[in-house]
Amino acid sequence: MNSNYDIIIVGGGAAGFFTAINIVESNPKLKVAILERGKTVLEKVRISGGGRCNVTHACFVPNDLVKFYPRGEKELRGPFHQFCSGDTIEWFEKHDVELKIEDDGRMFPTTDSSQTIIDCFLGLTQKLKIEVLTGQSVQSLFHGDNYWKVETNHETFSCQKLVMTTGSNPKIWELLENMNHTIIPPVPSLFTFNIKDTRIKDLMGVSAFAHVKVKGTKLEASGPLLITHWGMSGPGILRLSAWGARILAEKKYQFVLEVNWLNDITFDEAMESLKELKQEHAKKIVSKKSPFEFPNRLWESLVLASAIDTETKWADLTKMQLTNLANQLTNGQFQVNGKSTFKEEFVTAGGVDLREINFKTMESKLHENLFFAGEIVNIDAITGGFNFQNAWTSGFIVANSITTS
Structure with missing residues (x-):
């Protein structure tokens, strides 16, 4: 017919x-x-x-x-x-x-x-x-x-x-x-990143406006980052996945993601802020409350990752601990192993x-x-x-x- x-x-x-x-x-x-x-x-x-x-x-x-x-x-x-x-x-x-x-x-x-x-x-x-x-x-x-x-x-x-x-x-x-x-x-062009890391293990649903970068490339993006039970998602991550579609495919979706949880604040600026906080909040416990614009649960996790225990006061922070914390805040390194499809x-x-x-x-x-x-x-x-x-x-x-x- x-x-x-x-x-x-x-x-x-x-x-x-x-x-x-x-x-x-x-x-x-x-x-x-x-x-x-x-x-x-x-x-x-x-x-x-x-x-x-x-x-x-x-x-x-x-x-x-x-x-x-x-x-x-x-x-x-x-x-x-x-x-x-x-x-x-x-x-x-x-x-x-x-x-x-x-x-x-x-x-x-x-x-x-x-x-x-x-x-x-x-x-x-x-x-x-x-x-x-x-x-x-x-x-x-x-x-x-x-x-x-x-x-x-x-x-x-x-x-x-x-x-x-x-x-x-x-x-x-x-x-x-x-x-x-x-x-x-x-x-694939829109996908989320699979990351197994103790720093984000129990933080499913936590969101922060962050700057993300694929280590060793020119790929970077800013936007809301959402922590999920399999890793990271949200507009910032999806933007990165779209612009990096070819490069990330070549890497077989194995790469290091650099996360600046303070978005556009540099390591040196973060260090200055932390030193000021050490003076101002001397008697307060570091892990209790996030001094930056992102959730307390995430702050507590990054504090622990900086080798600062849950009872340490601001006054007692060593130079090494301050450096660790500034690093975790502005240049967290996360190993990505694979991807997941973004919804349907x-x-x-x-x-x-x-x-x-x-x-x-x-x-x-x-x-x-x-x-x-x-x-x-x-x-x-x-x-x-x-x-x-x-x-x-x-x-x-x-x-x-x-x-x-």
């Missing part, structure tokens, strides 16, 4: 739906189908942001927004001038989905439910008569004169224009590689080589009428709504170039 369409979109995720809807809204005459290999669509949207769907980020200047993309910073500048976060908010408002901004800039539907976004997309595909076909696993792609042939496990489809929005799908990357596209090998938000660095894509249209430079949107290409971002923004922007550009050409 052969089914003919004007446009076929392979991949029923955020980028696929957004592309399809924007195509048919611009040109209702076009016959469009979305092919999804799974039983359900929009699965990543469902689980994103803890089930709330972190739609985008309140960063409205393209040149600032690109800085959140370890891979794709240069290439996304032009696309973000065409469709940025402000356009995303407007698009969803126009389709009766209101978004709100949280304190950290992340944007969610006011309902706090990803179902709102899913319902919006499913409703629009029905209204616009876009066919959504599940259980369709693509087996082969063939490029003929002015047409594409897509063979799935069930049937053969043909179309004039083909859009690939399959995210991190190794099978599809392999098919594209067979068509001479270069695939940058995928490595699995993002990979890797995909179609960016040099093989025309970013004005998101069309392949090697094959006419083949387009890409979303994470299938070698673009990824840190956590905070940026990966979805890439899906909306690239989907919009594909739709725009298809309907205006």
